[in-house]
Amino acid sequence: MTTRDFKNKGIHTRLAHGGNDPRDFHGFVNPPVVHASTVLFPDAATMAARNQKYTYGTRGTPTSDALAAAIDDLEGSAGTIIVPSGLAAVTIPLLAFLSAGDHVLIVDSVYHPTRNFADTMLARLGVEVQYYEPTIGAGISGLMKPNTKVVFTESPGSNTFEMQDIPAVARAAREGGAVVMMDNTWATPVYFRPLEHGVDISIHAATKYPAGHSDVLLGTVSANERSWKKLHETHITMGCCAAPDDVYQVLRGLRTMGVRLERHEKNALEIARWLERQEGVARVLHPALESFPGHELWKRDFGGSSGIFSFVLKGGGEKEAHAFLDALEIFGLGYSWGGYESLAVNVFLGDRTVAKGDYEGPIIRLQIGLENPEDIIADIARGLAAAKVA
Numbered sequence: 564m565t566t567r568d569f570k571n572k573g574i575h576t577r578l579a580h581g582g583n584d585p586r587d588f589h590g591f592v593n594p595p596v597v598h599a600s601t602v603l604f605p606d607a608a609t610m611a612a613r614n615q616k617y618t619y620g621t622r623g624t625p626t627s628d629a630l631a632a633a634i635d636d637l638e639g640s641a642g643t644i645i646v647p648s649g650l651a652a653v654t655i656p657l658l659a660f661l662s663a664g665d666h667v668l669i670v671d672s673v674y675h676p677t678r679n680f681a682d683t684m685l686a687r688l689g690v691e692v693q694y695y696e697p698t699i700g701a702g703i704s705g706l707m708k709p710n711t712k713v714v715f716t717e718s719p720g721s722n723t724f725e726m727q728d729i730p731a732v733a734r735a736a737r738e739g740g741a742v743v744m745m746d747n748t749w750a751t752p753v754y755f756r757p758l759e760h761g762v763d764i765s766i767h768a769a770t771k772y773p774a775g776h777s778d779v780l781l782g783t784v785s786a787n788e789r790s791w792k793k794l795h796e797t798h799i800t801m802g803c804c805a806a807p808d809d810v811y812q813v814l815r816g817l818r819t820m821g822v823r824l825e826r827h828e829k830n831a832l833e834i835a836r837w838l839e840r841q842e843g844v845a846r847v848l849h850p851a852l853e854s855f856p857g858h859e860l861w862k863r864d865f866g867g868s869s870g871i872f873s874f875v876l877k878g879g880g881e882k883e884a885h886a887f888l889d890a891l892e893i894f895g896l897g898y899s900w901g902g903y904e905s906l907a908v909n910v911f912l913g914d915r916t917v918a919k920g921d922y923e924g925p926i927i928r929l930q931i932g933l934e935n936p937e938d939i940i941a942d943i944a945r946g947l948a949a950a951k952v953a
Contacts, residue, residue, distance in 0.1 A: 569636065574821055578637075578753075578818060578821045581636040581637065581817070582594075582629040582630060582631075582632045582634075582636070582814060582817075583625075583629040593814075593815065594811075594814070595625060595626065596807050596808060597625050600619070600620040601620070602617045602618055602620070604618075620804070621799070621802045624807060626811055626814075627645045627804070627805065627807070630643075631643040633814060633817055634752075634785055635785065637752040637753070637756075638752050638757075639758050639759060640758055640765065640786055641786060641788045642786055642791040643784065644783070644784045644794060644795060645781065645782075645804070645810055646781070646783070646784065646803050646804070646805055647780060647781065647782070647805045647806070647809070648780045648782050649766075649771070649780075650680070651803055652766045652767060652783060652784045653676070653766055654680050655784060655794075655797060655798060655803060656764050657715070658797060659793050659794050659798075660712055660742045660793065661685065661688075661712055662688075662689075662712075663688055664690075664691075665690050665710050665712040665713070666691040666708045666710045666711045666712065667681065667685065667691070667692055667693070667713045667714075668703065668706055668711060668714045668736075669694050669695070669715040670694070670695060670720060670727060671694040671695060671696060671697060671720075671915050672721055673694075673715065674717060674721045675911075677715070677717075678694075678914055693706065694915075694917055696917050696918055697720050697918055698726075698728075698856075699732070700728035700731040701731040701732070701734065701735050703732050703736065704738070707735070707739035711736075711739055711740070711741050712741055713742050714732065714733075714741045714742075714743050715744045715745075716745045716746070717745065718749075719749055719850050719861070720918070722910040722926065722928055723848055723910070723912070723920060723926065724850055724855070724857070724872060725856075725918065726856075726858075727860070728860055729760045729761065730760045733760060742790055743762045743763045744762070744763065745757040745762045745765055746768075747765050747767055748766070748767050748771050748772075749871065750865055750867070751767065751772050752767075753824055753866070754866045754867040754868065754869070755865050755866065758787050760864065763789065763790045764785070764790055764794065765785045766784050768781075768782055768901075769781040769782055769816075770782070770899060770901065771899065771900055771902075772823065772827075772869065773816050773820055773901075774812060774902075775816040775819065775820060775823055775901060775903065776812075776902055777899065777901075777902030777904065779812045780809065781805055781812075782805075823933065824870075826933050827869055827870030827931060827933070828867055828868050829936075830870065830932070830936045830939065831849070831868065831869070831871070831872060831931040832851060832852075832868065833936045834929070835847050835851075835852055835872055835874075838874050838943070839854065841944075841947060843876060843877050843947045845875040845877040845878075845922070845923035845924055846874065846875050846923070847872065847873075848874060848926070849868070849873075850865070850868060851867075851868040870900070870930060870931040870932065871901075871928065871929065871930045872929060872931075873926050873927060873928040874929070875922050875924050875926050875927075876925050876950055878923065879953070881909070881925065882953050883925060883950040884909045884950070885909070885953075886949045886950045887946040887950040888908075888927070889949070890949035891907060891942055891943075891946050893905055893934060893939060894906060894929070894942055894943075896908065901930070903932050904932040905929070905930060905931055905932035905934060906929070906930040906932070907927060907929050909925060910925070910928050912926070929943075
């Protein structure tokens with residue numbers, strides 16, 4: 564497969580055309596969806612040497628290669644693996660670079676399923692797990708040990724959106740000999756390219772913005788040159804490959820991700836600024852707001868913001884949070900985000916160990932979809948009114 568070079572083109576051009584060349588497939592704009600397990604060899608010698616491009620379905624197809632090439636272009640990575648879910652995109656690189664007796668540092672504002680995997684599977688495998696404060700920056704060097712093999716970052720943090728100084732953390736971690744990983748699902752490579760900031764491995768739940776329609780589970784993991792071989796070997800060893808139809812759906816979703824992100828960002832910022840002015844809101848947790856403590860880091864490193872943020876209800880507790888959620892009509896109550904529709908969820912922080920925060924009331928996380936902002940605002944106003952009288 565030959566891929567046209569769009570590295571010097573704008574982001575929307577690269578999203579629209581990256582990953583495959585129609586000339587490789589008889590001029591069809593999109594690549595074929597290859598459903599494959601067995602791949603035939605022309606003769607016994609070729610089979611023995613395995614010196615043809617495709618050898619078995621778990622080791623890649625033209626469909627998965629097209630998506631991986633498109634992601635590599637966006638990430639600036641040496642290689643990308645495609646896996647069945649965002650959580651698989653977290654677990655495979657951790658398993659690739661950690662062994663019994665190793666120490667891993669994980670940001671305390673991490674995605675909860677990542678924490679669950681670390682506290683169960685990694686602990687059972689003999690890995691020492693330690694959580695660190697999201698704003699530690701270069702101070703993470705004080706937590707590094709001789710056996711620290713991985714520093715796991717996520718910025719902004721899940722649910723409360725703490726900003727990490729990724730370049731400072733990455734420098735300190737790499738000086739200590741650790742591999743730096745980042746869950747970059749919030750920003751996507753459109754708004755932040757981790758490998759350009761010292762990160763070794765960039766992780767995405769492609770379930771979210773790349774897929775964009777709340778109907779596909781997928782993950783991608785992209786690595787720089789020094790980490791790619793080990794990541795790829797682990798991926799092949801585990802046989803954790805994604806289904807071809809899901810891969811195709813995400814590749815198709817990439818084509819419109821840029822314009823969808825622009826709408827998500829615009830809507831979310833308008834609503835976040837409106838929420839800042841509401842009597843029943845204690846504060847809004849959105850990195851692109853000037854009032855947010857990590858705003859300067861976001862402004863320095865990120866090229867934009869996405870559609871998910873949180874706000875703190877003023878006073879009250881679970882009763883008020885439930886009243887708010889139950890009054891919503893446009894917003895769905897559901898996990899995940901990145902789809903076209905607005906979603907809301909009551910945030911749980913009880914699993915945190917060092918970044919518990921001091922919040923004035925319950926935290927509500929909003930995924931702002933592609934609906935008209937005035938309709939979304941009216942829906943939130945309905946929820947705030949219900950919370951007030953709960």
